[in-house]
Amino acid sequence: MSRLLAVFSAFSLAAVLVLYYAGLGIYHSLSPQGCRMSWMWPSYVLQTKFDHTWTPLARRYSLWLYREANRESHELHGAPVLFIPGNAGSSHQARSIASSAANQYHSSPYEVSPEFANEKYSGLDFFAVEFNEDLSAFHGPTIDSETTYATRAIDYILSLYPPNTSIIVMGHSMGGVVATALLPNPNISAIITMSTPHILPPVRFDRRIDHIYAQNHKHLAADPTPVLSLCGGATDLMIQSESCILSPTVLNFNTSLYRRTVFTSALEGCWTGVGHLAMVWCHQVRWRVARAALEIAAVQTVKERALVMDRWLRDGHVPPPVAFPTGTVRYEAGQYRRAPANQHLLIRDPVGTETYALPLPPPEEGQTMAKFVLYASQGSVPPLSPHHPLPFRATVYLCDDIPDLSCTPLDPTTLKLIPSPMPGLPFPVPDEGSDESEGVVLYEADVPLNAGSLVAVTIERGDRRGWVFGGYAESEPMNIDVGLTSLLLSSVDISLPSSIRVQINLPIVPANALLVYRLTPGYDQESSCTSESVLSPLLAHTSHPSETHYFPLAPNFGRRILLHSHAAGPYITSDHPVGHTLTVHTSGECLVNEIQLTVDWWATIGRWGSRYGTAAACWAVGIMAVLMWDVLCIAANGAPIPDVQNALEFFARRRLPFMVMGSYFVSLLPLRVGLWLGNGGNHYFAPLAMILLPITFGLVCVMWLLLRILLWPLQRLLQVLGSRREDTAIRRPRTAILSMGLIFLVIFILVPWQVAYLGCWLIHFYTCASSLASLASHTSSAGTGAVPLIAMPGHGETAEQEVDVAHRPTIPQRRCLEQQINAHLHLLLLMTWLLPLVAPVLAVWVRTLATAGFTTPFDGDHNFLYVAPFLILVEVLSGGEASVHAKAFFGSGGKERVSPRWGFAALAVIAFFTGPRTTYMVFETASVAVGWVVTARVVPVYWGATS
Structure with a gap:
């Protein structure tokens, strides 16, 4: 090989190595995983009656019923669920979610848990198809075979139940593509997909795959069946998570249809990226999927099923699916405590019932609204709370001081659960992550300055655990017109005001899967950044309505803060190609007064x-x-x-x-x-x-x-x-x-x-x-062989001439x-x-x-x-x-x-x-x-x- 070609070969191999090792670093630096392992006592029952009389594919595939051996008998006792594995997947992957459903429904062997004692609830019968680890991602006809088999499997399963029984379908990876291909089917009550590339196939070696995706897009655009897509984000190294989003731009579905995308980094109670295979066993995900299935089986209408999924598989972008209280509440003097003006409300270890009144801030020139923010650690702000909350609950009212308080409930603009990272520990904690009872309820409301004189917060049933912190924050977001060119050439410093909540909008910075940005916080030297802070600075990064990532900004947090997005990506039409929103939450003891942004080249590569x-x-x-x-x-x-x-x-x-x-x-x-x-x-x-x-x-x-x-x-x-x-x-x-x-x-x-x-x-x-x-x-x-015999030279010829001719x-x-x-x-x-x-x-x-x-x-x-x-x-x-x-x-x-x-x-x-x-x-x-x-x-x- 020539020197020129050798140089190109060496350059190419070096570039491939750089891309490979930079890609491996994504799992640990860009979006590390914090999942608790799930445990179960599995038992599988082969459905022998689902044989070739139902489908000729029974000679190729099989159908199994999962049973938690220490909780359930082998008899059918509940609502049917069908799990469809993905590329090279196994029917045994259903065991984690099925086990969680059985353990939630049964408090002890064969005993129903008190919270499901209502007769409308029933257990779940988890069926799973076994495709013998078919490589469906590479081959459209294989997906067609799996779809045909799954269709007949649903017919067989429903034949075991009373008429008008519906079935919940779950699909992992390409199994979600098969699940979507089952539509339209009036017997499917809901579809939950996990790490499924809905928009773009992971590989495109087969013309038939494109046809299947085109048909699925038509189903998603028109069929009324609720569909929810769970995405693992950058931690998922097997599919591109931008193709996991049920995009209204690509699918062109009616907004009245339930099409929801939830990233696990924003999933309440999870807050971590989840790997492709871990999606089915990650405890923080599986128990919520199982709980949603238990409640979907107990309701009848499409609207009710959608509300259930929004309750148990939510990321905070959608308001809680429960009506807020109405009516007027009056407080006489002595029934509440009035906080000084411009002071924050901080209640550690609340006891009993107390009401606290916070006067509205004086309006600045041209200001008509104030932003009220409340944080409640492990308690509840009705209707939202962690899964196992502390007893206390906080309710927010808008009041007139006349002279007694006449108050009406203040509806929030934001009500969601955010994480509360432990000081000194990585976030998420490897192999552990968050617990169901952890989290801080974030309540935000826009308060018209001419609609009342103060905001009242009532804390009830306090038992000396948890804390509540609230006050007024900057009402208008900071719009920073910095572009990608500035971030490519150097870093950009952004000064932040002293506030318990600061929102920074970066409207022209591209939100693309090919770009990663690095954020470095700067701290107010006069603030106290210790473990005694009730809420250390927490950054929420949003680049798409379905995608939010959380990062602790505490000084002792050792990992680089890398901002990435799946809002747009190669070969995918996006409805959010630009724009990032950064929101810093803090209780005020530790203040971030500056952030520095630049492109992180290693993660980007x-x-x-x-x-x-x-x-x-x-x-x-x-x-x-x-x-x-x-x-x-x-x-x-x-x-x-x-x-x-x-x-x-x-x-x-x-x-x-x-x-x-x-x-x-x-x-x-x-x-x-x-x-x-x-x-x-x-x-x-x-x-x-x-x-x-x-x-x-x-x-x-x-x-x-x-x-x-x-x-x-x-x-x-x-x-x-x-x-x-x-x-x-x-x-x-x-x-x-x-x-x-x-x-x-x-x-x-x-x-x-x-x-x-x-x-x-x-x-x-x-x-x-x-x-x-x-x-x-x-x-x-030609070089060393014997000299051939030649004729004698003729007249005028020489022997040398004869040899040349030979x-x-x-x-x-x-x-x-x-x-x-x-x-x-x-x-x-x-x-x-x-x-x-x-x-x-x-x-x-x-x-x-x-x-x-x-x-x-x-x-x-x-x-x-x-x-x-x-x-x-x-x-x-x-x-x-x-x-x-x-x-x-x-x-x-x-x-x-x-x-x-x-x-x-x-x-x-x-x-x-x-x-x-x-x-x-x-x-x-x-x-x-x-x-x-x-x-x-x-x-x-x-x-x-x-x-």
């Missing part, structure tokens, strides 16, 4: 690799298409076919610089979001194309080096053993057609075409090694063999880069054979036309006349109106522009491009030579 890996594979095919274009142009002009190394060097010197510069300007075009890099012309992300292109070219060079290394041992072995090349002169077209037809029939009936393509690649790999061995043997024999035929023979090898290796490199586009389906097929054998057909992927051009090409290039057919492939076809090399130009356009979004189109276009050349040039030569 870590976000790139996971989102552009597929793009790199497709762009590599695009580079190979340009390479093939160049070689076809050179050969069409009568020049020899260059070897792969020279072609790569020509690309690096003559093509790559212009393509890198051109990629920047293309990235500035307002292209549709599914094209190119999927950023819709955002100029901030244009340099990414200039980085990705050299990295991809370096990977092509690395692949070329790897192929030569792999070819060498086989070449040496064939050189030692000797390889007999087949003479195509004795092979008739009829024989070739019959054999090819038999292969096509096998593909059409039995094996997927991807298997045939792998066979093509293996045969061509052997052909390349055999050609290299023949060249090495020819060179060796050796002269070896020179064109060697050149012909070199041209043949160059052609073979170009095609091998192209076919190698197409191999990753078909390998996932190969894995699915092998997995299906291993688990189900031939008991059920492998649906789809039997269109032999995809692989036919490669089969024909490998056939003609593996024979004794391979040099003739290679020359025909790369050489001029004579009187061609349109040169077939334009097929490779189309392949380059598809690979670069649409490949990352619709990967399957890359192979389809490659098949058409190769088929065009084979049909126009190779087949006529082959037919004419053998007829």
Whole structure:
């Protein structure tokens, strides 16, 4: 390998390593996980009656009923729930949620818990389908098979219950896609998906997957069934969480439909990122999902089911689904305590019942509203509280002092549960996280300054535990017009006022999954930042209505504060591409008076690799298409076919610089979001194309080096053993057609075409090694072999002239063999880069054979036309006349109106522009491009030579 190609290879490998390690750091630095492990006593009952009489897929899949062995009997006793696992998932993944439901419903073995003693409640019968760890993410027909089986499973399950029984469906990962594909179904009462990529499939190697997603989007836009999507955020390294959001912009659903997205970082009582697999066993998530299912089963209407999900799976963006109290309350003098003006209310360890009155602040010029904020630790502000709250409750009123207080309840603008990190401990605490009883109720209300004279807070049933803190905060948010350019070039300092709640809006800072910002707090030196503070500074970062992250701002918090978002991302249309809101909550003892913002480059780079890996594979095919274009142009002009190394060097010197510069300007075009890099012309992300292109070219060079290394041992072995090349002169077209037809029939009936393509690649790999061995043997024999017998020199001839004549035929023979090898290796490199586009389906097929054998057909992927051009090409290039057919492939076809090399130009356009979004189109276009050349040039030569 030349020095130039070696430099690109080293650069590419170094870049891949940087992207890999930066991506690994996301799990620990960007959004660490704090989940408690769940424990259970599992028992599984196989549903043997759900057999082939219900569905032929019963020979491939199975249905199980989960039972908590120390709580329940095996008889059906409640409402049905169906759990659908995802890619490579298992029916056993249902055990964590099912166990939590059983333990919540039963206080002891076979005894119903008092809170579910009402006759409207019943236990849950958790059924789970077993798909034998099918790789459904890679294969649309597999998703269709799973959907068909799940549909019949629902029919079977409901046949075990009284008429009009409905079923709750839960899906994890791609199981959520299957669950959505079950719609419309009047028997499904609600769907809860966990870590499901609803908007964009994680991989796009199959045209059928796009069709399934299009159908699901129609169902989500029109079907009345409530659907809730739980997302793990950046901690989920298997899917891009921006595709987990049920976006109204993408799905175009009516706002009257219940479509809710909740990130676990904002899920009340959870407040942590959750990994892809951990989503089903993370205790803070599973018990809330189980509780929601228990209550969904007890209600009848769609509205009631939606209210239940909003009660138990809420992130604070939606008001609590309970009406607030109304009516007038009067307090006489002596029944309340009046706080001094401009003072905060702080009640530690409340006792009994007390009412506290806080006068409204004097209005400033132009001010009409005041912001009242109340924090209640582990207590309740009706109707909201932690799961197991302390006895005390706080109620807020707006009062007139006349002279007794005449008060009416003050409805909040915000009422949600926020975390209260423990001083000195990481947040979230690894392997532990938060407890159900933890949390601080945040109450916010806008108070008209002309509507009353004071705000009263009544605290009831205090038992000397917990605390309540409240007061007036800055009513208007701070709008900071800082842009990404300032954050890229340097850091930006923002001064904060002294307030118990400060909101900072960054309206023009992009909220994108490709960007991570670092925040550094500065503290008021006169404040006391100790563990005695009732509420240490807490930052709430919101970039999307469904996504909030919490960060302690205490000085002893050691982890970097990294702000990230899933509001927008590559290849996804977003309704919130810009804007961040930062809210600092504090009790006032420890004040943050400044924050510093900048871009965190290491974490930002870590976000790139996971989102552009597929793009790199497709762009590599695009580079190979340009390479093939160049070689076809050179050969069409009568020049020899260059070897792969020279072609790569020509690309690096003559093509790559212009393509890198051109990629920047293309990235500035307002292209549709599914094209190119999927950023819709955002100029901030244009340099990414200039980085990705050299990295991809370096990977092509690395692949070329790897192929030569792999070819060498086989070449040496064939050189030692000797390889007999087949003479195509004795092979008739009829024989070739019959054999090819038999292969096509096998593909059409039995094996997927991807298997045939792998066979093509293996045969061509052997052909390349055999050609290299023949060249090495020819060179060796020409240099050291015996001198052939020659005739005596005739009149006027010398012996030296006769020797030259005897050796002269070896020179064109060697050149012909070199041209043949160059052609073979170009095609091998192209076919190698197409191999990753078909390998996932190969894995699915092998997995299906291993688990189900031939008991059920492998649906789809039997269109032999995809692989036919490669089969024909490998056939003609593996024979004794391979040099003739290679020359025909790369050489001029004579009187061609349109040169077939334009097929490779189309392949380059598809690979670069649409490949990352619709990967399957890359192979389809490659098949058409190769088929065009084979049909126009190779087949006529082959037919004419053998007829």
